[in-house]
Amino acid sequence: MKYCSLCGNSVEFKVPQDDNRSRFICQSCGEIHYQNPKNVVGTIPIFEQKILLCRRGIEPRKGMWTLPAGFLELDETTAQGAHRETIEEAGAEIEIGPLFSILNVAHIGQVHWFYLAKMTSPHFSPFTSESLEVAMFDEETIPWDDIAFLTVKTTLQWFFADRKAGKIIFSDAMPTHQIDLKPLIRMNE
Amino acid sequence: MKYCSLCGNSVEFKVPQDDNRSRFICQSCGEIHYQNPKNVVGTIPIFEQKILLCRRGIEPRKGMWTLPAGFLELDETTAQGAHRETIEEAGAEIEIGPLFSILNVAHIGQVHWFYLAKMTSPHFSPFTSESLEVAMFDEETIPWDDIAFLTVKTTLQWFFADRKAGKIIFSDAMPTHQIDLKPLIRMNE
Ligand SMILES: [Zn+2]
Ligand SMILES: [Zn+2]
DSSP: OOBOTTTOOBEEEEOOTTOSSOEEEETTTOOEEOOOOEEEEEEEEEETTEEEEEEESSSSSTTSEEOSEEEOOTTSOHHHHHHHHHHHHHOOOEEEEEEEEEEEEGGGTEEEEEEEEEESSSOOOSOOSSEEEEEEEOTTTSOGGGBSOHHHHHHHHHHHHHHHTTOOOSSTTSOOEEEEOOOOOOTTO | OOBOTTTOOBEEEEOOTTOSSOEEEETTTOOEEOOOOEEEEEEEEEETTEEEEEEEOSSSSTTSEEOSEEEOOTTOOHHHHHHHHHHHHHOOOEEEEEEEEEEEEGGGTEEEEEEEEEESSSOOOSOOSSEEEEEEEOTTTSOGGGBSOHHHHHHHHHHHHHHHTTOOOSSTTSOOEEEEOOOOOOTTO
8 A cells, every 4th residue: 555545645554543453544645544354255066965165266276176255245144245245256056155265375364264155956057157156066076185264274174073973953043163363374485 | 544554644544455344455555454353361259159349440331330341452362361351351360271261242343252261369450550459259249230341241141041040061072151242221311
């Protein structure tokens, strides 16, 4: 951020009065431009014993597999956003179920949410503008080495462990899995 | 938003290519400026049979009572943000417990989160820069008619109902209360 979105003059990055962290502050109109984490909302679409994954058609992680998910928009709830993304990225018809997982990814300023979802029909759109491919998987056929995001992989691992334990219930009495993810330390960095 | 925060030229509000909702788009550099809901994170600080409330020292709802809460910042998790706000607004020492409630307030682009928290000492700061007053209440003494926000009132109602039912447990097995709040229809509007 270099310019004030209200008046177009330049901003400085400094600590405002009565605050304790640096913000972008307009040198002309004085506006403080706060920046906050974003919510990424998605679903685990389930039909019989299989779950739906999308192969990403856009960066980042183009070509890798993911659950349908995207940024929460203004004027929608987290469940509505998760529903919308499932239609946009997979063309699947679903009924939203309970909130299954919340994953804080603080180092990139994101919170990821996944809801359980019942597919009301086995049909989906194999090609959408955002997905190269859409397909149904069971635990054994999931491309575990080609999952796009750690939040998705973690959520899928929780899901299959819970299913084995008989803990997947479509009820608000289901506790929500939660984790705070740290940056991955890569061996070759 | 009138000006591009990257280049300072003017923005238009229109639907980008391959999108389906209007965004602020820079007419010069082409940047699309997305706007997304914000997370407000807080706690229910508990000491013995009482809970802590703060009387707001700033607008909106200055002078009314609330749980300590505020906007989630970059580089912190939701639990860390809730902890920080409890220190800033109440000067209370706490241990964060399970996530107790998530309230979507889509019409104002916010999601409110409240964690259970154990006060590790009965002490707090009655005066802070953001609170006019801080005090401990039980269910009967809570100023129910002077609670600043519906998300706080709803969370407090859930809390006391759960406590009567013996359902307040400091464990991740506790389900998270969830609700989508609609705009209030006021009788005299
Ligand atoms: Zn300005
Ligand atoms: Zn620009």
